[in-house]
Amino acid sequence: MVDVLIRKQAGLVAAVAAAVVFGGHLLAQAPGNAGGVETVAVRPNVFMIVGAGGNIVVQVGDDGAVLVDSGSERAADAVVAAVQRVSARPIRYIINTSADAEHVGGNAQVARAGQALTGAGGAAIAATENVLRRMSAPTGQPSPFPEAAWPIETFVGARKTLYLNNEGIEVIAARAAHSDGDTMVFFRRSDVVVAGEVFDVTRFPVIDIARGGSIEGEIAALNRLIDLAIPSIPLPSKEGGTRIIPARGRICEQADVVEYRDMVTIVRDRIDDLMKSGKALAQIQTSSPTQGWTRRYGVESAPAFVEAVYRSLTAARAAADRARTPAPARAPQTGGRR
Numbered sequence: 441m442v443d444v445l446i447r448k449q450a451g452l453v454a455a456v457a458a459a460v461v462f463g464g465h466l467l468a469q470a471p472g473n474a475g476g477v478e479t480v481a482v483r484p485n486v487f488m489i490v491g492a493g494g495n496i497v498v499q500v501g502d503d504g505a506v507l508v509d510s511g512s513e514r515a516a517d518a519v520v521a522a523v524q525r526v527s528a529r530p531i532r533y534i535i536n537t538s539a540d541a542e543h544v545g546g547n548a549q550v551a552r553a554g555q556a557l558t559g560a561g562g563a564a565i566a567a568t569e570n571v572l573r574r575m576s577a578p579t580g581q582p583s584p585f586p587e588a589a590w591p592i593e594t595f596v597g598a599r600k601t602l603y604l605n606n607e608g609i610e611v612i613a614a615r616a617a618h619s620d621g622d623t624m625v626f627f628r629r630s631d632v633v634v635a636g637e638v639f640d641v642t643r644f645p646v647i648d649i650a651r652g653g654s655i656e657g658e659i660a661a662l663n664r665l666i667d668l669a670i671p672s673i674p675l676p677s678k679e680g681g682t683r684i685i686p687a688r689g690r691i692c693e694q695a696d697v698v699e700y701r702d703m704v705t706i707v708r709d710r711i712d713d714l715m716k717s718g719k720a721l722a723q724i725q726t727s728s729p730t731q732g733w734t735r736r737y738g739v740e741s742a743p744a745f746v747e748a749v750y751r752s753l754t755a756a757r758a759a760a761d762r763a764r765t766p767a768p769a770r771a772p773q774t775g776g777r778r
Contacts, residue, residue, distance in 0.1 A: 654756070
């Protein structure tokens with residue numbers, strides 16, 4: 441509780457300082473509640489919007505506002521209003537960290553409220569190619585989201601880069617973690633990393649096996665997140681270090697991700713050992729491999745996490761077995777020219 445109050449007080453100071461640093465392009469208003477969402481200052485030019493689904497991050501400056509995710513469809517109007525309270529400039533970009541409705545549901549409305557850097561049309565939406573694939577559908581089939589919500593700038597490589605508001609922005613692919621389309625967003629000058637569904641302090645990881653997620657990809661993404669962050673050392677008592685924004689919950693630092701990664705790794709190893717001893721999924725669930733963390737991350741999310749780890753390990757073993765199995769010898773050809 442004390443930690444939360446300290447962070448909110450720090451956010452208030454940052455917001456006031458921001459009004460001086462960015463002049464008329466950042467409106468001089470303190471973080472607060474409006475329309476069911478709360479705005480919290482992370483840095484003088486970076487804010488977190490809470491209560492619109494997944495956490496939303498807003499980076500502001502002379503070029504306009506850059507959003508990481510748009511929240512749920514129901515909260516879109518409140519999100520636009522929250523952005524307008526901290527920035528007098530248009531919304532220029534929405535960067536989606538996954539195709540989940542709590543991250544992309546507001547895309548169409550929020551983008552429509554913005555303006556492209558070219559001046560033509562609304563804000564640009566960027567994501568991985570797989571996010572576009574999940575949000576759209578083949579011609580003639582219904583899509584889960586309207587076309588106006590789809591990303592118009594996609595990438596398939598390890599990262600996409602932008603440079604806006606005098607800051608380098610890295611959109612980093614987190615392959616096969618929560619899903620096959622996850623990204624993390626690193627604001628380099630502000631030293632803020634938005635983790636998306638890779639890191640959620642309110643529950644155990646949600647690994648969507650059907651959409652390409654895996655336990656090994658989740659751990660790899662958490663390790664990458666740890667590598668991106670810098671702790672407040674050699675002055676750990678001083679408020680500092682990289683700020684990490686999880687999918688839901690409070691502002692975090694590197695140590696929080698290390699603790700979460702360790703938990704995920706230990707649970708994976710426990711399940712792996714039980715599988716090696718011949719235990720089936722039902723028996724593994726009964727043995728409570730999340731013991732020690734269930735109260736913290738929620739009894740509701742534990743069974744789904746255990747099942748996802750089990751299925752991910754099963755698939756990995758099957759793939760390893762196929763790789764070890766030699767291909768059948770080809771029968772010698774007979775006949776031919778004489």
